Amino acid sequence: xxxxxxxxxxxxxxxxxxxxxxxxxxxxxxxxxxxxxxxxxxxxxxxxxxxxxxxxxxxxxxxxxxxxxxxxxxxxxxxxxxxxxxxxxxxxxxxxxxxxxxxxxxxxxxxxxxxxxxxxxxxxxxxxxxxxxxxxxxxxxxxxxxxxxxxxxxxxxxxxxxxxxxxxxxxxxxxxxxxxxxxxxxxxxxxxxxxxxxxxxxxxxxxxxxxxxxxxxxxxxxxxxxxxxxxxxxxxxxxxxxxxxxxxxxxxx
Amino acid sequence: xxxxxxxxxxxxxxxxxxxxxxxxxxxxxxxxxxxxxxxxxxxxxxxxxxxxxxxxxxxxxxxxxxxxxxxxxxxxxxxxxxxxxxxxxxxxxxxxxxxxxxxxxxxxxxxxxxxxxxxxxxxxxxxxxxxxxxxxxxxxxxxxxxxxxxxxxxxxxxxxxxxxxxxxxxxxxxxxxxxxxxxxxxxxxxxxxxxxxxxxxxxxxxxxxxxxxxxxxxxxxxxxxxxxxxxxxxxxxxxxxxxxxxxxxxxxxxxxxxxxxxxxxxxxxxxxxxxxxxxxxxxxxxxxxxxxxxxxxxxxxxxxxxxxxxxxxxxxxxxxxxxx
Numbered sequence: 407x408x409x410x411x412x413x414x415x416x417x418x419x420x421x422x423x424x425x426x427x428x429x430x431x432x433x434x435x436x437x438x439x440x441x442x443x444x445x446x447x448x449x450x451x452x453x454x455x456x457x458x459x460x461x462x463x464x465x466x467x468x469x470x471x472x473x474x475x476x477x478x479x480x481x482x483x484x485x486x487x488x489x490x491x492x493x494x495x496x497x498x499x500x501x502x503x504x505x506x507x508x509x510x511x512x513x514x515x516x517x518x519x520x521x522x523x524x525x526x527x528x529x530x531x532x533x534x535x536x537x538x539x540x541x542x543x544x545x546x547x548x549x550x551x552x553x554x555x556x557x558x559x560x561x562x563x564x565x566x567x568x569x570x571x572x573x574x575x576x577x578x579x580x581x582x583x584x585x586x587x588x589x590x591x592x593x594x595x596x597x598x599x600x601x602x603x604x605x606x607x608x609x610x611x612x613x614x615x616x617x618x619x620x621x622x623x624x625x626x627x628x629x630x631x632x633x634x635x636x637x638x639x640x641x642x643x644x645x646x647x648x649x650x651x652x653x654x655x656x657x658x659x
Numbered sequence: 660x661x662x663x664x665x666x667x668x669x670x671x672x673x674x675x676x677x678x679x680x681x682x683x684x685x686x687x688x689x690x691x692x693x694x695x696x697x698x699x700x701x702x703x704x705x706x707x708x709x710x711x712x713x714x715x716x717x718x719x720x721x722x723x724x725x726x727x728x729x730x731x732x733x734x735x736x737x738x739x740x741x742x743x744x745x746x747x748x749x750x751x752x753x754x755x756x757x758x759x760x761x762x763x764x765x766x767x768x769x770x771x772x773x774x775x776x777x778x779x780x781x782x783x784x785x786x787x788x789x790x791x792x793x794x795x796x797x798x799x800x801x802x803x804x805x806x807x808x809x810x811x812x813x814x815x816x817x818x819x820x821x822x823x824x825x826x827x828x829x830x831x832x833x834x835x836x837x838x839x840x841x842x843x844x845x846x847x848x849x850x851x852x853x854x855x856x857x858x859x860x861x862x863x864x865x866x867x868x869x870x871x872x873x874x875x876x877x878x879x880x881x882x883x884x885x886x887x888x889x890x891x892x893x894x895x896x897x898x899x900x901x902x903x904x905x906x907x908x909x910x911x912x913x914x915x916x917x918x919x920x921x922x923x924x925x926x927x928x929x930x931x932x933x934x935x936x937x938x939x940x941x942x943x944x945x946x947x948x949x950x951x952x953x954x955x956x957x958x959x960x961x962x963x964x965x966x967x968x969x970x971x972x973x974x975x976x977x978x979x980x981x982x983x
Binding site: 429431432476477480481483484485486487488489491494495497498500501502504505506508509512513515517518520521524525527528531532533534535536538539541 | 689690691692693694742745748749751765766767768769771772773774775776778779780782783786789791794795797798799801802804805806808809810812813815
């Protein structure tokens with residue numbers, strides 16, 4: 407499998423997810439749901455690496471992507487004055503995608519997976535509120551929260567289908583991707599999701615950058631030395647992991 | 660007075676409703692103190708708990724056990740609570756049931772997370788029910804509920820909508836969750852298919868009647884009775900059945916058009932409410948509510964005889980005649 411085939415797989419899943427979320431009013435006002443292709447790629451790691459994969463795995467991946475689309479829709483609701491029609495429908499878009507994920511798994515009779523994923527969603531909301539309450543969290547605690555928010559349902563999916571060995575790569579890569587996006591937005595003085603909400607992160611941007619470098623180096627090393635991952639998958643992971651840094655370097659000239 | 664009557668109607672279920680209330684408090688317990696506070700804030704605001712009541716009563720037609728049926732009664736109430744928190748963001752509502760809304764006390768984002776947390780907890784609970792059809796019913800209900808809300812946003816200030824549009828909207832927005840409460844209660848307790856069907860239809864008809872009464876009360880009640888400003892649906896641009904029936908009356912039409920074109924004074928807003936109150940719209944809407952009530956009572960008649968049968972009948976009658 408080469409990069410083109412990987413892209414085709416990811417795109418196929420993306421279009422399957424979009425099929426599930428087709429709703430004319432939502433499309434008119436909120437557009438298509440947010441589907442993070444990086445996240446989708448890392449969710450599909452076992453498939454791309456040649457693991458056995460059937461219809462249930464396919465349905466579960468779509469359901470998990472819908473969970474993230476639902477959460478992302480709600481993250482787009484403004485803290486104050488969400489009174490425009492677009493904002494009102496953003497609230498409902500998130501609820502609609504949630505309902506769709508439940509329905510997909512209910513039809514596939516995956517009641518135990520629904521339970522596990524619901525626990526993940528509850529946990530994600532708890533960790534998201536860490537960026538809104540006035541408690542003091544350490545840098546490490548916040549890193550743990552970011553990682554959980556970015557990857558917990560995928561971890562659960564991989565554990566459920568016994569793809570345990572992929573969890574580490576997926577979690578580290580998604581944490582890294584998210585932190586890189588945060589730093590890039592922060593440097594461009596754009597709104598960030600985590601840094602703006604946490605004085606600990608804001609006052610430790612240097613530490614955050616060092617953490618990014620550390621995770622990136624260690625992840626690349628682990629990927630290259632992995633006996634589990636096939637060469638084309640290793641190449642695809644490293645390419646994605648380093649992409650963001652290259653973009654930054656190019657921008658900085 | 661009405662609240663006391665409702666307590667009397669629930670008296671047979673008193674101890675089981677206490678179990679549900681305790682379980683709701685356990686369900687919303689979170690490791691996040693902010694979510695805890697927001698969820699408890701909602702829980703303490705109370706509510707009629709009509710959905711759990713219907714779950715319990717419907718379950719009485721099968722093998723009733725509070726320990727297993729609470730896994731249906733708790734999630735339907737959590738889903739209802741979650742949708743209210745999100746509705747308050749959509750409506751930019753400051754108060755509900757006389758208390759500040761979550762979005763007013765914290766902000767919209769916290770309200771979104773609170774609602775998401777409650778939805779997730781509801782799904783955790785319902786997965787104790789292993790009947791896969793029950794999950795298809797509930798997931799379909801959640802999607803329909805959402806589509807009802809989407810249509811409501813789309814139909815805001817649209818005066819050319821028909822009575823049929825309104826009825827289809829409230830079916831999704833309200834009736835379907837009450838219908839699902841009855842159906843799920845019955846399915847979870849192993850009730851026979853014929854009785855499940857009657858209970859499902861009963862819930863649907865009661866839900867329709869209930870929502871029409873709610874829409875009438877929004878116009879005819881006081882702020883104190885409602886726990887929120889009277890006429891707030893109309894002020895939000897939601898066109899309900901009494902308004903649809905009254906919209907062409909000469910005293911109502913110009914004020915209604917002025918309101919939706921944003922040129923109405925606050926005095927005229929009050930005049931508009933007054934004119935609708937005095938119009939035929941209220942009487943006609945009550946008649947439609949009564950039609951649904953009769954249909955609900957017809958479904959009750961076809962249920963096997965037991966104590967829950969009478970309770971369903973009394974609650975349906977109460978819900979359709981209530982004054983709060």
